[in-house]
Amino acid sequence: MNGNNATPLVTCRDVVKTYGSGNAEVHALRGVDLDVYPGELTMLVGPSGCGKTTLLSVVAGILRPTAGSVSVLRTDLTHLSSWRRTAFRRDHVGFVFQQFNLLPALTAAENAAVPLVIQGRSRRTALARSKELLDQMGMADRVSSLPGKLSGGQQQRVAIARALIHHPHLLVCDEPTSALDAKTGHTILELLRSIAVEGDRAVMIVTHDSRIFEFADTLARMDDGHIVSVERKNGRDKHEIDNQAIAS
Amino acid sequence: MNWIAFKMLTGNRGKYLGIILGIAFATLLIAQQASIFCGLMLQTSGQIRDIQGAGIWVMDPNVQFSDDIKPLSDSDLYRVRGVPGVSWAVRLYKGLTRSRLEDGNFQQTILLGLDDATLVGAPPNMILGNLFDLRKPDAVIMDLEGYQLLWPGEEPRIGKRFEMNDHEAEIVGICKASRTFQTFPVVYTRYSQALEFVPPERKVLSFVLADAEKGADVNEVCRRIQEQTGLRAVTGEQFEWITIWYFWRNTGIPFNFGITVALGFVVGTAIAAQTFYLFTIENIKQYGALKAMGAGNWSLMAMILLQAMLVSVTGFGLGIGAATWFGTIANAPGSRLAFYMPLEVFVATGLAVIAIGMLSSLLSMQRVMVVEPAVVFQG
Structure with missing residues (x-):
């Protein structure tokens, strides 16, 4: 499947997720199979309500699937206790949210330091690391700014720094460009590709934004709780992804 | 996580002050009313304390308090x-x-x-x-x-x-x-x-x-x-308590002040709990984000408890300060107000405020405990 014959970092097999019961039952995922490889940027695309975010939540260990299995870093998340899933997220998963979800009372550096603090690092160590990371992202002059004083693009950079500060193996991004203009969105994706996509890390992005499909190594199209197609590029220069087809 | 809890709390100045003022008001009401009650009770036995030098008071066996004179x-x-x-x-x-x-x-x-x-x-x-x-x-x-x-x-x-x-x-x-x-x-x-x-x-x-x-x-x-x-013979201290208990049993003073103290507790709890709960609800997505990033329920509960204790201590300080200020005025020469704040009132008010803080945070904790980290993916 993978051009590099690498072992998948994320393996989903026949994943089902159902919300509610009886007449109110909603099938968000109806038997999803997906492999996500390290060193790649995988995009989940599809119409609203097709189950993209649910799949992302299941893979990130936030939601437990109703059926099927989800394995990340060879750990079967399906049978992990709630406490262990929390610990797993803390140690191995980074998050970038659509609305950034920065803590408004914390400065940019403090926000980026939060995952290290959750891991139990001292405030000083965490802040030193977050300032270093924000510096790499061109935010050195805004480390002391509160989120309210930052532009959308700057806030998303802080969110990316926060997601990467603890060196997670899996980075999940939910619509990371939807709150940004086209140019800023493009810049954010370039940043994600250059900083986040590393040899031992997989990046999963849920998006509607067809303008950023070009950054994907793998494009998984979803519809009505199924993955309807998976397109992989064997080297980014060799295989073009049909943006128009997916966007439609 | 403590400093994050602290900054989250103080970052929203309006809510922060609202919670503190609620607790300060409750503290003032509880401490002030309890101290006025103690002051009044103390006044009932003031003349016994003023008679110094005699360790024993002897009186008719039917005397019930210091003003109940039955001549010998x-x-x-x-x-x-x-x-x-x-x-x-x-x-x-x-x-x-x-x-x-x-x-x-x-x-x-x-x-x-x-x-x-x-x-x-x-x-x-x-x-x-x-x-x-x-x-x-x-x-x-x-x-x-x-x-x-x-x-x-x-x-x-x-x-x-x-x-x-x-x-x-x-x-x-x-x-x-x-x-x-x-x-x-x-x-x-x-x-x-x-x-x-x-x-x-x-x-x-x-x-x-x-x-x-x-x-x-x-x-x-x-x-x-x-x-x-x-005849009845008691020590001065025993006679003071006999007098105080007489007024306690036979007047509506303790009941009336008790009602005000209870109201102070209820109103303070209501204000503080409501404001604190609203503060938590406003931040629920932030808590969801922290949960998603791997913060456990215990960590978040500790954060909320710390926030509650912080506002409780600050509110208690302000409230007890205001009550003391009232006491200073009440005890100024020429004033006819009764005010006496013994250590017991200070400690009991402190415990009541801690209870208010705990009750206020319980609702918020419950809300944070049940919030799904997936809330962060809701746009």
């Missing part, structure tokens, strides 16, 4: 003196009389007649004059607040005259005395002089003040007095 016969004094272990015993007159001022006005007055020879029970703090001038004819010593009540706006001075029972009295001294529950002026004089200031009665001895011999157990001496004379 003069022979009772000698019977008390004859009890083994009693070092000395003297008379004390205590009663109400009417003072007539130069302008023809009358004022109820508490009259204390001290043993002529020893002046046991004399006021401990003289402001003007000399205690031993009480030995002069018609001499009385009046408490400062009583003087100001009788002659408002006048500078206290000795030599002032007024009448009691058509008998002229001359003020030879001004003293400091505990405020009385009835707020009447307190007039000290000699026992023999006091009998001239009140209408004649068959029995006039109100109390016998006594003390135990050196090394003797006061309670044992009291027991012996009771056994041998049939």
Whole structure:
């Protein structure tokens, strides 16, 4: 499947997720199979309500699937206790949210330091690391700014720094460009590709934004709780992804 | 995580101040009302405390509190003196009389007649004059607040005259005395002089003040007095509590103040809990994000508890400060307000505020416990 014959970092097999019961039952995922490889940027695309975010939540260990299995870093998340899933997220998963979800009372550096603090690092160590990371992202002059004083693009950079500060193996991004203009969105994706996509890390992005499909190594199209197609590029220069087809 | 909790709390100034003010208000209400209650209760027994030098009070067995005078016969004094272990015993007159001022006005007055020879029970703090001038004819010593009540706006001075029972009295001294529950002026004089200031009665001895011999157990001496004379003998402290409990049982004061204290607790809890809960709800997505990033429920509960304790301590500090400020005003010279804040009120208020903080945070904790981290993916 993978051009590099690498072992998948994320393996989903026949994943089902159902919300509610009886007449109110909603099938968000109806038997999803997906492999996500390290060193790649995988995009989940599809119409609203097709189950993209649910799949992302299941893979990130936030939601437990109703059926099927989800394995990340060879750990079967399906049978992990709630406490262990929390610990797993803390140690191995980074998050970038659509609305950034920065803590408004914390400065940019403090926000980026939060995952290290959750891991139990001292405030000083965490802040030193977050300032270093924000510096790499061109935010050195805004480390002391509160989120309210930052532009959308700057806030998303802080969110990316926060997601990467603890060196997670899996980075999940939910619509990371939807709150940004086209140019800023493009810049954010370039940043994600250059900083986040590393040899031992997989990046999963849920998006509607067809303008950023070009950054994907793998494009998984979803519809009505199924993955309807998976397109992989064997080297980014060799295989073009049909943006128009997916966007439609 | 503590500093994150702290910054989250203080970052929203409006809510932060709202919660603190709610708790401060509750603290003020609880501490102030409880202290006024204690002050009033203390006033009921103030005159017992002011009578110093005597360890034992002897009285009619049916006396229920310090103003419930049931006169003894003069022979009772000698019977008390004859009890083994009693070092000395003297008379004390205590009663109400009417003072007539130069302008023809009358004022109820508490009259204390001290043993002529020893002046046991004399006021401990003289402001003007000399205690031993009480030995002069018609001499009385009046408490400062009583003087100001009788002659408002006048500078206290000795030599002032007024009448009691058509008998002229001359003020030879001004003293400091505990405020009385009835707020009447307190007039000290000699026992023999006091009998001239009140209408004649068959029995006039109100109390016998006594003390135990050196090394003797006061309670044992009291027991012996009771056994041998049939009178009631208690220590000064016991008599204070007998008086306080009488007012506690027989007046609506504790109940009324208890209601206000309870209201302070309920209103404070309601304000603090509501504001704190709204604060948590506003931040629920932030808590969801922290959960998604791997913060456990215990960590988040600790954050909320820390926030609750922080606002509780700050609110308590402000509230107790305001109550103390009120107390300073209440206890200023000339003020008729009762206020006494014992350590017990301070500690009990602190515990009540901690309870308010805990109750306030419980709702918020419950909300944060059940929030799904997936909430962060809802746009």
